[in-house]
Amino acid sequence: MKELFEHILTVISNADSVEVVEDQFLLLKFNDSQKCLDSRNLLKEIELTEIQKNSFRIYLWQTSFCIFYDVEDYRRRFTKNYYEADNLKIDVLILKGIDSKSMLYFKQTSETLIDFKKSSSNFLFINTIAFFKLISFLKDNEHKEDKHFYFVDYFNIDYRRIIITSLKKEGKLTIGYPLMLPDFDNRISIKPQIDRFILAFQEKQLPKFIKTELFNYLPAYRQEERLEVFIQNLNVIMEKAEQNFEIYLSDLSLDNFKTQFLEFRIKYFNQFRDILSKITTQILAFPLSITASAFATYKTIDSILLCSLIVAAFIVFSIYSLFTLRAHKEDVIEIKKLFEADFKSFSSNPFFLKYPDELKSFQDTNSYIIKRSKFLIRCIDIYSGVLISTNFLFILFVVTQALFAKVSIAIFVIVALLLFALSIYYSILK
Numbered sequence: 001m002k003e004l005f006e007h008i009l010t011v012i013s014n015a016d017s018v019e020v021v022e023d024q025f026l027l028l029k030f031n032d033s034q035k036c037l038d039s040r041n042l043l044k045e046i047e048l049t050e051i052q053k054n055s056f057r058i059y060l061w062q063t064s065f066c067i068f069y070d071v072e073d074y075r076r077r078f079t080k081n082y083y084e085a086d087n088l089k090i091d092v093l094i095l096k097g098i099d100s101k102s103m104l105y106f107k108q109t110s111e112t113l114i115d116f117k118k119s120s121s122n123f124l125f126i127n128t129i130a131f132f133k134l135i136s137f138l139k140d141n142e143h144k145e146d147k148h149f150y151f152v153d154y155f156n157i158d159y160r161r162i163i164i165t166s167l168k169k170e171g172k173l174t175i176g177y178p179l180m181l182p183d184f185d186n187r188i189s190i191k192p193q194i195d196r197f198i199l200a201f202q203e204k205q206l207p208k209f210i211k212t213e214l215f216n217y218l219p220a221y222r223q224e225e226r227l228e229v230f231i232q233n234l235n236v237i238m239e240k241a242e243q244n245f246e247i248y249l250s251d252l253s254l255d256n257f258k259t260q261f262l263e264f265r266i267k268y269f270n271q272f273r274d275i276l277s278k279i280t281t282q283i284l285a286f287p288l289s290i291t292a293s294a295f296a297t298y299k300t301i302d303s304i305l306l307c308s309l310i311v312a313a314f315i316v317f318s319i320y321s322l323f324t325l326r327a328h329k330e331d332v333i334e335i336k337k338l339f340e341a342d343f344k345s346f347s348s349n350p351f352f353l354k355y356p357d358e359l360k361s362f363q364d365t366n367s368y369i370i371k372r373s374k375f376l377i378r379c380i381d382i383y384s385g386v387l388i389s390t391n392f393l394f395i396l397f398v399v400t401q402a403l404f405a406k407v408s409i410a411i412f413v414i415v416a417l418l419l420f421a422l423s424i425y426y427s428i429l430k
Contacts, residue, residue: 001065001106004045005093006116008058008067009102011039012095020069023077025049025057065091071098071124075181080157083132088125098122098186123189128181130191134231137198138162151207162227166215173215177227184231193234200238205248209241216240243358246351261346265365268339272372275328279379318391322384329380336373339366 012018017029030036036054049057060067066082068074074094082089088107097103097114104113105125112119112126139157143150153172154163162175184190200206217237218226230237343366352359 001091002104002113002116005065005091005102005104007042008046008093009095011042014039020060020073021057024060026060026067026069027051027055027057029055062090065093068092068094070094070096071103074124075183076179078128078181080132080135083129083136086133087129092125097124122186123184123191124186127184127186127190130189130194131182131184131231134194134197141201149208151201151211161223164211164214166211173218173226174223175214175218175226175230176223178224182228182231184228190231190234193238194231196238197234200241203245206241206245209245209248210237212244213237213241243354246354261362261365264342264346265369268335268369271335272332272369272376275331275376276379279325279328279376279383315391318387321387325380325384325387329377332373332376332380336370339369339373 012026012028014030014035015028016031017027019027019029021027028036028039030039031054033054036056040048040050040056043058046062047059049059051057058067066078068077071094074092078092087110088105091107092103092105094103101115103122103124104116105111106113112122112124114122135157138152139155141151142155143153151164152162153165155161160177160179164173164175165171166173197210200210214230214237217233218230221229343362347359347362347366
């Protein structure tokens, strides 16, 4: 067959005029009658019709092969009738293919040749086979009475209309395609995504998710464009459908997943908010207590009993505050540990391992809560330092005042200072 195609191309190149007639014949005209005779003899294996002495016609549709003038002619005239079982029924010759070079397809070897050289970078014929394979598959999955689930409700090949309905969507989705073969980018093979789509029907539930994605994706396009758009974006559609199917298998839905995480986040936010509120209350109360205590000791410095009671009360308040701050700090640390453990369990779900991009929105919340916990710990440490420093300054103030009044008060205050120092040690440093 390769030699015959070489002869055809040689004859055509020798002809003085080449014309396609009624999509049925290739009319070759020669100025030289001998050249015309030699050309006819060279093509004696195929069906020819003589018109005049110096011209003859080649039937474009031969028994075992067909001839097309260029790629557009091929897209326009090639039909599903010449497809069978993942292959073409006949060999194909395109006279002026890519860059005006001849293109050939041999069905026996499934090879594409450009200028009689094997090509692995042009997928014109492979894409044709994949396209008709998809059409046949969709037709086979048309509604049948004995099937519980059917992907296609109605498929009219003559009018090139595919109708799909869904109980979850209003109306119907009509998918059309033009009479000509779609103008695919033949530098890219569509075969892998077509095979991926067909293979998905081995899973009982997955086709339902693919069907849902068609309703999400295709209505934005005109009916006549939808099948071509579907094929060109099939990997995207399949990825989304497989993702939702994975969620289904995990007994999850993405919306429920987000709702659960929102509740999970609110729980920790509320815990941090409660701790921050308590710390804020203590911070607001502290200036009032230190001011009142300083003023009271200044006014009662001559009374051992009153002054001692005020200092003792202030020290008890301070010790209580330090123990409370320590408890808050431990709570924040514990909440942070629990959150990190919960988030680690949450993010290790098989769904996120397969689709890591879906975890990004949740990771923002994770980062925020970790930062918030560190901020609260820093606030507690700073406030504890301020509280300790202020207490020492207050007690030193009382001691200074007492030294000018009564020594017994000074002794009491020094003892209180030691007790306060011990409380600091046990509450903060222990």
